[in-house]
Amino acid sequence: MQAMMVSVLAVTGLFAQPAVDLSELPPPETFGIKAVTRPSQDAIMGFSFPTSVMEIIVADGDEVKMGDPMVVADNREAHDAVVLQTIRAESTLDVDAERKALELAEVELEATKTAFEGGGGSTLELDRAELNAETAKLRLDASQQRLQEQQIQLSQLQARLDKHTVSAPFDGVVESVLVAVGDSVRESDPAVRVVSVDPLWVDVATPTSITLGLEDGDPAWCLVRIGDDASLLGATIVGISPVADSVTGARRVRVEVPNPGTLPAGLTAFVRFDEPGKEWAKLAATQATARAGQDIPGEEG
Numbered sequence: 001m002q003a004m005m006v007s008v009l010a011v012t013g014l015f016a017q018p019a020v021d022l023s024e025l026p027p028p029e030t031f032g033i034k035a036v037t038r039p040s041q042d043a044i045m046g047f048s049f050p051t052s053v054m055e056i057i058v059a060d061g062d063e064v065k066m067g068d069p070m071v072v073a074d075n076r077e078a079h080d081a082v083v084l085q086t087i088r089a090e091s092t093l094d095v096d097a098e099r100k101a102l103e104l105a106e107v108e109l110e111a112t113k114t115a116f117e118g119g120g121g122s123t124l125e126l127d128r129a130e131l132n133a134e135t136a137k138l139r140l141d142a143s144q145q146r147l148q149e150q151q152i153q154l155s156q157l158q159a160r161l162d163k164h165t166v167s168a169p170f171d172g173v174v175e176s177v178l179v180a181v182g183d184s185v186r187e188s189d190p191a192v193r194v195v196s197v198d199p200l201w202v203d204v205a206t207p208t209s210i211t212l213g214l215e216d217g218d219p220a221w222c223l224v225r226i227g228d229d230a231s232l233l234g235a236t237i238v239g240i241s242p243v244a245d246s247v248t249g250a251r252r253v254r255v256e257v258p259n260p261g262t263l264p265a266g267l268t269a270f271v272r273f274d275e276p277g278k279e280w281a282k283l284a285a286t287q288a289t290a291r292a293g294q295d296i297p298g299e300e301g
Contacts, residue, residue: 046189
């Protein structure tokens with residue numbers, strides 16, 4: 001029954017449906033514990049070094065996917081360094097030359113051995129040929145190591161170039177762009193803020209005695225209000241603090257509220273952990289009716 005209640009009350013197009021005036025309901029304070037909705041993810045990002053802003057790709061309110069570029073710093077020098085290092089890291093000329101030198105040294109060694117075995121060469125010549133071949137092998141190994149080092153340096157320079165772009169750390173919405181093209185920014189200056197409001201989180205200061213009967217995954221109910229309107233949302237407990245506040249006698253219980261209707265964070269909410277009584281049935285019925293109207297599937301020909 002509780003699972004069905006959560007499903008019915010899940011937010012879909014919140015406040016797009018007809019709302020019930022709070023004057024027709026009991027006072028919101030009687031519903032549950034007062035709290036505030038907040039983003040489930042919230043990141044304020046900038047550059048890790050002093051630079052200047054070269055390009056702004058997003059604007060306030062834009063939706064972004066994880067990895068999308070948002071703000072680009074002046075990366076011309078870093079870009080050129082990557083191009084130059086790419087040439088070095090992809091070139092095998094030194095390795096090829098040392099491989100040919102080794103082949104030549106091995107041919108000379110075989111010829112010297114043949115001559116020595118036939119009595120036409122000295123021990124010194126044979127030793128010299130063997131040392132030349134060994135030296136050529138070491139030079140080939142060293143050239144291959146240098147090529148690996150060039151490739152590692154390319155990865156380092158590419159990572160440095162990537163730092164010139166602030167990218168979205170998760171799927172969300174750009175809350176604000178805090179810089180403009182041409183701005184000089186320091187290492188500690190914020191450039192852009194990205195939030196995710198689907199789902200919303202609500203941290204509820206709950207009396208410890210109540211929390212002792214709660215577990216992660218248990219249902220919760222959240223009454224969210226905007227002005228004189230309210231909506232009843234199904235929620236789920238996603239975290240309970242292991243520490244109680246000795247002054248207030250409360251523990252933080254975090255509930256997660258599905259929010260496909262993109263209700264803004266920062267709204268007053270009232271949360272309870274037992275199923276709402278019949279005094280809230282009118283609000284629940286209104287939302288259920290509105291949802292039923294939105295979910296009617298179209299006929300296929």
